[in-house]
Amino acid sequence: MGVVAMQGSFAKHAYSMGRLGIKSRAVRTPEDLKLVDALILPGGESTTMTLLLENEGLWEPLDAALETLPVFGTCAGAILLGRQIDDERVRCFNRIDYLAERNAYGRQIDSFTTSLIIPSVMENDFHAIFIRAPKFHEINADIEILAAFGSDPVLLRKGKVLVASFHPELTEDSSIHKYFVDEIVLKSR
Amino acid sequence: MTKELFEVKTGLAEMLKGGVIMDVTTPEEAVIAEKAGAVAVMALERIPADIRRDGGIARASDPKMIKEIQEAVSIPVMAKCRIGHFAEAQILEALEVDYIDESEVLTPADESNHIWKHDFKTPFVCGATNLAEALRRIGEGAGLIRTKGEPGTGNIVEAVRHMRTINMEIAGLSTLRGDELMAAAKNMGAPFQLVAQVADTGKLPVPNFSAGGIATPADASLMMQLGAESIFVGSGIFKSEDPAAMAKAIVQAATFFDKPEKLAEISRGLGSAMKGLEMSEIAPEDRMQDRGW
Numbered sequence: 001m002g003v004v005a006m007q008g009s010f011a012k013h014a015y016s017m018g019r020l021g022i023k024s025r026a027v028r029t030p031e032d033l034k035l036v037d038a039l040i041l042p043g044g045e046s047t048t049m050t051l052l053l054e055n056e057g058l059w060e061p062l063d064a065a066l067e068t069l070p071v072f073g074t075c076a077g078a079i080l081l082g083r084q085i086d087d088e089r090v091r092c093f094n095r096i097d098y099l100a101e102r103n104a105y106g107r108q109i110d111s112f113t114t115s116l117i118i119p120s121v122m123e124n125d126f127h128a129i130f131i132r133a134p135k136f137h138e139i140n141a142d143i144e145i146l147a148a149f150g151s152d153p154v155l156l157r158k159g160k161v162l163v164a165s166f167h168p169e170l171t172e173d174s175s176i177h178k179y180f181v182d183e184i185v186l187k188s189r
Numbered sequence: 190m191t192k193e194l195f196e197v198k199t200g201l202a203e204m205l206k207g208g209v210i211m212d213v214t215t216p217e218e219a220v221i222a223e224k225a226g227a228v229a230v231m232a233l234e235r236i237p238a239d240i241r242r243d244g245g246i247a248r249a250s251d252p253k254m255i256k257e258i259q260e261a262v263s264i265p266v267m268a269k270c271r272i273g274h275f276a277e278a279q280i281l282e283a284l285e286v287d288y289i290d291e292s293e294v295l296t297p298a299d300e301s302n303h304i305w306k307h308d309f310k311t312p313f314v315c316g317a318t319n320l321a322e323a324l325r326r327i328g329e330g331a332g333l334i335r336t337k338g339e340p341g342t343g344n345i346v347e348a349v350r351h352m353r354t355i356n357m358e359i360a361g362l363s364t365l366r367g368d369e370l371m372a373a374a375k376n377m378g379a380p381f382q383l384v385a386q387v388a389d390t391g392k393l394p395v396p397n398f399s400a401g402g403i404a405t406p407a408d409a410s411l412m413m414q415l416g417a418e419s420i421f422v423g424s425g426i427f428k429s430e431d432p433a434a435m436a437k438a439i440v441q442a443a444t445f446f447d448k449p450e451k452l453a454e455i456s457r458g459l460g461s462a463m464k465g466l467e468m469s470e471i472a473p474e475d476r477m478q479d480r481g482w
Contacts, residue, residue, distance in 0.1 A: 108287035
């Protein structure tokens, strides 16, 4: 599992994968991309990640890798995987067709946790942590909505792209990571 | 504090990892910081080097300035309140700052007590010079610890001392038998439950960043190699010759902290870093790191 490690919760994602017995590799250079079978774009700050990816000449190689590799994006990672947003500070990969709205619930004081029902992933509820989370708008009809919080879709899948507006990497429950591996990574090989 | 609130508070700190949080005093500086790749900015009226130079009482910043900075950038905005000054903290919470720094850089308001941070929904970051101090702050509800260093000096020596001290003390705790932990907690003056947790896990219960004295990409690399998960840079950016270039370079250094060839490239031609202060030039009563109890 390649975890893009420019900034943010990359270590937590590697830890979540480790619980499933899957080895992770921090992706910081174009060479790292050649050594991985799937990718994770972690949470963090999408502005910072954009700058670092561009400065390091990693944006284009990553974009090319996304042509073939399955990817799981959380929070900032989900923003980067969506359609280009109207914000020059963030450069999106346009791999899944929605428009993300950054910090859509408000500032940190509005961050929250909740229980999500995700029938296609697990029987039990998933304890979800939302940190300055985005919302997804103008969601294309070909996108599968796996979970919603109220009327907001929060876990989405289109083919080999999985995105969450919350942070499965911050909980001890690896169910969503396992779903990504079993249902997307292994089945797309 | 409920488990859920703790998760939300430390959760934001997790998102800031591998990043740089920069002190800014105007919306213009905040934009420079964001454009350079800062993961967050710390809004304050004067950077520590100027507080040190000017003297007088340093207080929480004008809400107007904080609001302007919040409007100028999309990244999290932090702000400082005085140690023990829970009313300033309440005001910062009302302003919806993303993190409150109960900071030794400002003049302390209480010589015995820190803020009871569990009362707030806004997360707090606090400084520490050793493990016991860190655990007392976490016991009071801090969601993030930063080693203190000596603010406004551009001198990394104190940050290194505090980081090494905390690492050594954590390692020491993890060698103890279970029946030795109560005495350890008593001797340290730290909450027993947290002492036991650190002994068990071998790490702090919250993320640990480094602050105070970081002035170059190499300083950032040094602190991250010593175990800091992110970097606070105060005076080091806007007291350098070319703040935008220095800011960008320190951001890159936080990602590539363990790649010397990369750091050599990043550090090239940045202009002069801030001039800085030798510790012996600072009178003992002027040392900010000794504030906090």
